[in-house]
Amino acid sequence: xxxDIDILVSEVGPRDGLQSIKPILxxxxxxxxxxxxxxAGVREIEVGSFVPASVLPQLADTAEVVAFARTIxxxxxxxxxxxxxxxxxxxxxxxxxxxxxxxxxxxxxxxxLKRTHDQVIDEATRIAQMIRELPEDKRPHxxxxxxxxxxxxxxxxxxxxxxxxxxxxxxxxxxxxxGISDTTGYADPLAVRQMVKLVRAAVGDxxxxxxxLHNTRGLxxxxxxxxLEEGLTTFDASLGGLGGCPFAPGASGNxxxxxxxxxxxxxxxxxxxxxxxxxxxRNILKSHLPDEPLYGFVPDAGVPKGFIPATPVSExxx
Amino acid sequence: xxxDIDILVSEVGPRDGLQSIKPILxxxxxxxxxxxxxxAGVREIEVGSFVPASVLPQLADTAEVVAFARTIxxxxxxxxxxxxxxxxxxxxxxxxxxxxxxxxxxxxxxxxLKRTHDQVIDEATRIAQMIRELPEDKRPHxxxxxxxxxxxxxxxxxxxxxxxxxxxxxxxxxxxxxGISDTTGYADPLAVRQMVKLVRAAVGDxxxxxxxLHNTRGLxxxxxxxxLEEGLTTFDASLGGLGGCPFAPGASGNxxxxxxxxxxxxxxxxxxxxxxxxxxxRNILKSHLPDEPLYGFVPDAGVPKGFIPATPVSExxx
Numbered sequence: 001x002x003x004d005i006d007i008l009v010s011e012v013g014p015r016d017g018l019q020s021i022k023p024i025l026x027x028x029x030x031x032x033x034x035x036x037x038x039x040a041g042v043r044e045i046e047v048g049s050f051v052p053a054s055v056l057p058q059l060a061d062t063a064e065v066v067a068f069a070r071t072i073x074x075x076x077x078x079x080x081x082x083x084x085x086x087x088x089x090x091x092x093x094x095x096x097x098x099x100x101x102x103x104x105x106x107x108x109x110x111x112x113l114k115r116t117h118d119q120v121i122d123e124a125t126r127i128a129q130m131i132r133e134l135p136e137d138k139r140p141h142x143x144x145x146x147x148x149x150x151x152x153x154x155x156x157x158x159x160x161x162x163x164x165x166x167x168x169x170x171x172x173x174x175x176x177x178x179g180i181s182d183t184t185g186y187a188d189p190l191a192v193r194q195m196v197k198l199v200r201a202a203v204g205d206x207x208x209x210x211x212x213l214h215n216t217r218g219l220x221x222x223x224x225x226x227x228l229e230e231g232l233t234t235f236d237a238s239l240g241g242l243g244g245c246p247f248a249p250g251a252s253g254n255x256x257x258x259x260x261x262x263x264x265x266x267x268x269x270x271x272x273x274x275x276x277x278x279x280x281x282r283n284i285l286k287s288h289l290p291d292e293p294l295y296g297f298v299p300d301a302g303v304p305k306g307f308i309p310a311t312p313v314s315e316x317x318x
Numbered sequence: 319x320x321x322d323i324d325i326l327v328s329e330v331g332p333r334d335g336l337q338s339i340k341p342i343l344x345x346x347x348x349x350x351x352x353x354x355x356x357x358a359g360v361r362e363i364e365v366g367s368f369v370p371a372s373v374l375p376q377l378a379d380t381a382e383v384v385a386f387a388r389t390i391x392x393x394x395x396x397x398x399x400x401x402x403x404x405x406x407x408x409x410x411x412x413x414x415x416x417x418x419x420x421x422x423x424x425x426x427x428x429x430x431l432k433r434t435h436d437q438v439i440d441e442a443t444r445i446a447q448m449i450r451e452l453p454e455d456k457r458p459h460x461x462x463x464x465x466x467x468x469x470x471x472x473x474x475x476x477x478x479x480x481x482x483x484x485x486x487x488x489x490x491x492x493x494x495x496x497g498i499s500d501t502t503g504y505a506d507p508l509a510v511r512q513m514v515k516l517v518r519a520a521v522g523d524x525x526x527x528x529x530x531l532h533n534t535r536g537l538x539x540x541x542x543x544x545x546l547e548e549g550l551t552t553f554d555a556s557l558g559g560l561g562g563c564p565f566a567p568g569a570s571g572n573x574x575x576x577x578x579x580x581x582x583x584x585x586x587x588x589x590x591x592x593x594x595x596x597x598x599x600r601n602i603l604k605s606h607l608p609d610e611p612l613y614g615f616v617p618d619a620g621v622p623k624g625f626i627p628a629t630p631v632s633e634x635x636x
Contacts, residue, residue, distance in 0.1 A: 156624030186622040188584035189543050217622075218577040218615030219584075221540040225507050229547070252619070259536040266506035266537075297536030301570070304504040304535075306474030 001233060002043060002074070004315065005272040007264050009257060010210070011037055012046040013238035014065070015080055016254055018058045019049060020243030021292055027061045029288040031068050034075075036281040037239065041273035041316040042257075044076035045069065046099070046236070050086035066093040082113055084126040090140070091130060097141040098131075099179065100124055102170060104163045105152035108183075112147075121169050128174020144170030145179035145212065149195055151186035163195075164202040171203040177210070178203050182223070185216020185252060189226035196230040210234030213255050215241060215295075220255035221263055228269075235260060240282050240294030256296035258282075265309040274316040275303060319361075319551060320392070322633065323590040325582050326362055327575060328528070329355055331556035332383065333364040333398055334572055336376045338561030339610055345379045347606040349386050352393075354599040355557065359591035359634040360575075362394035363387060364417070364554070368404030384411040400431055402444040408458070409448060415459040416449075417497065418442055420488060422481045423470035426501075430465075439487050446492020462488030463497035463530065467513055469504035481513075482520040489521040495528070496521050500541070503534020503570060507544035514548040528552030531573050533559060533613075538573035539581055546587075553578060558600050558612030574614040576600075583627035592634040593621060 001008045014034060018025055025033075034045055047069050048062030062079060069077040078097035081087040090098045102120045103109035109117060124144055131139050146167060151157045167178050180195055187195075192211065200208045211227050213220050213236065224235055238254035261273045279299045286294065303309075319326045332352060336343055343351075352363055365387045366380030380397060387395040396415035399405040408416045420438045421427035427435060442462055449457050464485060469475045485496050498513055505513075510529065518526045529545050531538050531554065542553055556572035579591045597617045604612065621627075 151622050151624065153623055156622070184622070185619065188581055190585040216615065216619050217580060218574065219539055219581050221537055222543045222581060225540045225543040256536065262535060263506055263537050263540060267508040297534065301503065301534050304469050304474070304502070305471055306469065 002272070004270070005043065006233070006269040006310070007271050008044055008210070008234040009042065009261055009264070009271050009273060010044040010046060010078065010234055010236045011042050011239060011257055012212070012236045012254060013240070013242045013257070015046040015049050015059065016236075017238040017242030019056050020253070021058070021289070023289055023292070024058050025288055027064055029284060030061070030065050033239075033281065033284050034065070034069050035072060036284060037278070038072045038075045040277035040281060041271070041311065042278070043074065043272055044078055044097070046078040046080065049080035049082070050089040051082055063089060063093040066090070066095050070094050081127070083115075083123045084130065087127040087130060091134070095140050097143065098127065099143040099145050100127060100175070101145045101147045101181065102166060103147040103152070103183070104158045104166050105148045105155045107154040108148050108152045111154065117166060121173055124170055124173035124175060132174070141177065142175050143177040143179050144173070144175035145181050146199065147181045147183045149180050150182045150191055151184060153184055160198055164198055167199045167202040171207060176207070178207050179210055179212060180208070181212040182214055185214035187213065187223050188219055189222050192223045192226040193230050196227065196232060210236070212236040214252065215255045216252045221259060224255065224260060224263070239278075240285055240296055240299075242285065242292060242294065253295060258296045258298045262298040262303060265311060266307070268310045270310045272311055272316060274311070274313060275309065277316070320590070322588070323361065324551070324587040324628070325589050326528070326552040327360065327579055327582070327589050327591060328362040328364060328396065328552055328554045329360050329557060329575055330364040330530070330554045330572060331558070331560045331575070333367050333377065334554075335556040335560030337367060337374050338571070339376070339607070341607055341610070342376050343606055345382060347602060348379070348383050351557075351599065351602050352383070352387050353390060354602060355596070356390045356393045358595035358599060359589070359629070360596070361392065361590055362396055362415070364396040364398065367398035367400070368407040369400055381407060381411040384408070384413050388412050399445070401433075401441045402448065405445040406448060409452065413458050415461065416445065417461040417463050418445060418493070419463045419465045419499065420484060421465040421470070421501070422476045422484050423466045423473045425472040426466050426470045429472065435484060439491050442488055442491035442493060450492070459495065460493050461495040461497050462491070462493035463499050464517065465499045465501045467498050468500045468509050469502060471502055478516055482516055485517045485520040489525060494525070496525050497528055497530060498526070499530040500532055503532035505531065505541050506537055507540050510541045510544040511548050514545065514550060526550075528554070530554040532570060533573045534570045539577060542573065542578060542581070557596070558603055558614055558617075560603065560610060560612065571613060576614045576616045580616040580621060583629060584625070586628045588628045590629055590634060592629070592631060593627065595634070
């Protein structure tokens with residue numbers, strides 16, 4: 001993380017948001033979105049996922065998006081890869097960070113990735129091997145992310161011993177970092193604190209820095225507060241909470257980047273991001289995805305009168 | 319607070335929610351609402367406000383609502399009173415708790431209550447005097463509530479020395495308890511922690527137990543987490559977040575009771591409330607106020623698979 005910020009807000013809308021909606025955002029609009037967020041001060045963006053176009057046509061142009069995003073100075077270009085083949089493509093495209101999800105619920109892993117835990121760990125081992133064979137300055141950061149860490153819609157709560165064991169196995173397979181992901185929006189602030197402690201005990205404090213939260217039950221930012229208290233420094237979020245589940249509008253998307261940035265800056269934590277500029281980026285989504293609802297409170301309410309952000313405007317996108 | 323719960327969730331919808339919307343909820347519907355919430359386990363309800371009917375016709379039947387609510391076993395019946403005359407009526411009606419708001423922003427106090435700080439403190443003194451003259455077992459609990467504590471739309475941030483001084487004066491005037499109120503939705507988790515410390519330093523720890531939060535910028539539950547960490551035990555909330563500001567739907571109401579109760583119960587904190595039963599109470603509002611949007615995530619998303627609340631169902635509304 002850059003030395004001039006306290007908290008890294010990682011924008012995942014171009015991946016998690018876009019994969020959750022039906023319309024396909026044109027490549028040029030993706031580029032405009034990513035460029036505008038970077039100009040608002042966002043330092044890391046998950047720009048896509050290396051999955052077959054037949055599975056997620058919304059993200060079929062991920063290689064081109066990565067190539068473009070790499071041209072933006074000081075932007076960490078992150079991608080998802082569900083397996084070694086995806087990671088190979090991510091490396092070819094030049095991604096700075098690769099995240100491999102491992103669903104701690106084996107039923108969910110089979111339903112979602114069509115792989116057992118052992119098979120996903122094998123993929124992790126192969127990806128780490130590929131990365132080790134690269135010249136040191138070309139190696140992407142490799143994260144293994146524990147999906148459904150707070151429970152799964154098939155199995156409910158997953159035993160903590162199983163989660164700890166899978167975290168250890170991912171680390172041993174060669175992941176630099178172990179992420180925690182509330183895929184189902186089951187987390188609460190106490191559970192977040194317990195989970196961070198659990199995974200850190202399994203793989204070491206320095207390997208656990210971030211969390212991926214959904215706002216399914218409205219607890220997203222409350223869970224961020226719990227994460228902050230445990231010393232986490234990276235939080236995923238999606239502009240406008242794009243991709244909220246249509247069955248319950250607003251109920252199922254990622255936490256909203258605009259609200260997250262406002263909260264952190266109000267708490268005196270520098271994100272490097274200008275919240276007003278960030279809110280304006282919504283216009284790109286509004287014009288290209290007119291039928292997709294965008295969420296968030298700060299874009300409507302504005303910042304409080306006399307609000308002083310932690311990040312001085314002069315330092316944005318420095 | 320009852321010994322069998324950890325956190326008191328105080329429902330303020332019948333007062334703060336209803337005063338924020340145009341339609342007038344009929345008396346019978348108010349009674350049904352209050353009765354159904356009490357049956358879901360809610361222990362305290364702010365049922366109305368003793369203001370002239372010309373100012374708030376929505377709450378003109380507050381005396382009758384109080385009389386009804388008092389017949390419900392174990393329910394703490396709270397009301398707002400903007401002055402001594404209102405408090406006199408509240409005492410006559412038999413309210414268990416009276417809250418006098420004092421806006422720490424004098425401009426807001428003049429605009430809202432048409433009174434200077436000195437005048438509001440005078441009203442507090444007169445109310446405390448009236449209460450002292452009652453037989454000991456008839457005395458209502460008397461709260462002075464610091465409105466716009468986190469900033470005001472006219473003055474912005476209010477100096478902390480001014481807030482501390484006003485808290486002291488309310489306590490000295492005879493308030494049993496000093497409440498903190500984020501009238502404008504300006505609070506953030508750090509500000510909540512600082513404000514609780516500030517007011518407690520001014521009036522003593524035991525006089526500060528609760529907070530009234532709005533969800534204007536989506537930080538409501540995050541602010542609750544901060545309040546919990548400071549040891550607060552009472553949180554106001556409104557069913558369905560009734561009364562969200564129409565200029566920005568969902569942006570300005572109280573925090574949502576259903577989501578608050580879910581969060582607390584998920585964190586292992588007993589509220590005495592059954593979240594499913596609570597969500598069903600929304601039907602009363604939906605049928606009588608069909609044009610008012612109701613907010614909240616848990617009512618749409620449901621509780622997680624395998625969810626075990628802190629309050630066993632057998633203990634609800636015991």
